[in-house]
Amino acid sequence: MKMIDTDMKNKVVWITGASSGIGEELVYAYNKLDAKLIISSRNRDELFRVKNNCKNQINVHVLSLDLRDTEQLEYKAKEAQKIFGHVDLLINSAGVSQRSRAMDTAINIEQEIMNINFWGTVALSKGILPYMMANGGGTVAIISSLMGKFGTRQRSAYAASKHALHGYFDSLRTEVFDKNIHISLICPGFIKTNISLNALTGNGHPHGLMDEGQENGMSAAGCAAEIVKAIDQKKEEVYIGGKETKAVLFKRFFPARFSAYLRKAKVT
Template sequence: MKNKVVWITGASSGIGEALVYEYHKAGAKLIISSRNRDELFRVKGNCKNHINIHVLSLDLENTDSLEVKASEALRIFGKIDLLINSGGISQRSLAMETSMETERRLMNVNFWGTVALSKAILSSMIEHGGGHVVCISSLVGKFGTPLRSAYAASKHALHGYFDSLRAELDTKNILITIACPGFIKTKVSINALTANGQPQGTMDDAQEHGMPAEQCAKEIVKAISEKKEEVYIGGKEVKGVLFKRLFPLRFSKYLLKAKVT
């Protein structure tokens, strides 16, 4: 990855932050983005070589601004070799209690923001001979669970869209990897939206005891380097993908009693 240009969204915390450190150690030139500019500079300060790290704040919910942000990113190093869409927000609320405004926000940030940013950068990748787009989805992008209805929908949508996009760009040397983490120890449950759109403010027990973000980042980097189309990361919850595929009815009954927080 030495001198390759990597753009990471959601870079101010969690998996995105851990990915910044992994690619910095690998010698990549980095553009790091999120809404929180101060936290981005904290992350940058944790890296040794500041010259090759550029802070570019953005808001994925403001999809109309992302084409301009992509142009700004391309001017920094002249190209983007690897775009990692790590920015997103989760949910902890029942579908029947969740406002449409909250559900739209989840779709805008997790799905439309990722789509808009990726499309804004793909033409440049093709012009430069190819590139790699990564979406940080979730195991909930493969099966839905209670308290995650709109979140699961946004992640399922990523799979449908980017699987189709991969096929359409097969002759353009564009690679697409979808990473599906399970319970990872980050602030995702603290920041998760409740029914009225407010953050939950507490750490789920499952998240607290989940895989460290640093380990998750290493597995994502490995999957990217191996050009995998899809990768599942986590503990025993990863088995849910195969469980649902082979025994869908049993899996549905299992979810009625499963601890998902």
């Protein structure tokens, strides 16, 4: 298997959602590879906590942002470009999940999920791409989900936002390949993070409960290691997790049986 390129000293990696979960572990993984890091999320205090946990803090720059504020994201991309003079890799890891049935979810909550997971990711990526192209190329990685390949109960808006990412960035890939821009869609399954705790319910309140799948899932550090490997190998799309990743093939080849399975499956 191809080894991960550890010569990252002159590479700049920008990670959103860097204050917790997979994003936080990606910060530590790339910090160990001596990359220069720009770390972003809404929670500035937590970003500094993450920075303080890094071995080489001088190469870690905090840039707080809110993906819901799409009008400001082009400016944030310009600001990120100025920090180290270039950005080689943007990892869009920020996002929010959902735990509510479609008919019980207010439309403004569904719109908020789309604004964070889809429009925020699109706006930030479009903001940095011109700089990457001017610098001779780069990589945009999107942390999607297995829900980007199929949907299930209590995930309607979340699944829609992740499906939208695949449609958009698959299309964008065909338009920028000749500019030396690589796009990677990463689809984690059950990863032990706080995503279910922070998931939005129908009225916008946090779910506040840890799902069984997350509780027993792959560690966030293990997932981050697989993501680093997939990006290094320039994978266009990759599924990370346990046996749940087989659901992608199950749906592809046996769609009716898969739908029947989902109707009976336990979903918390």
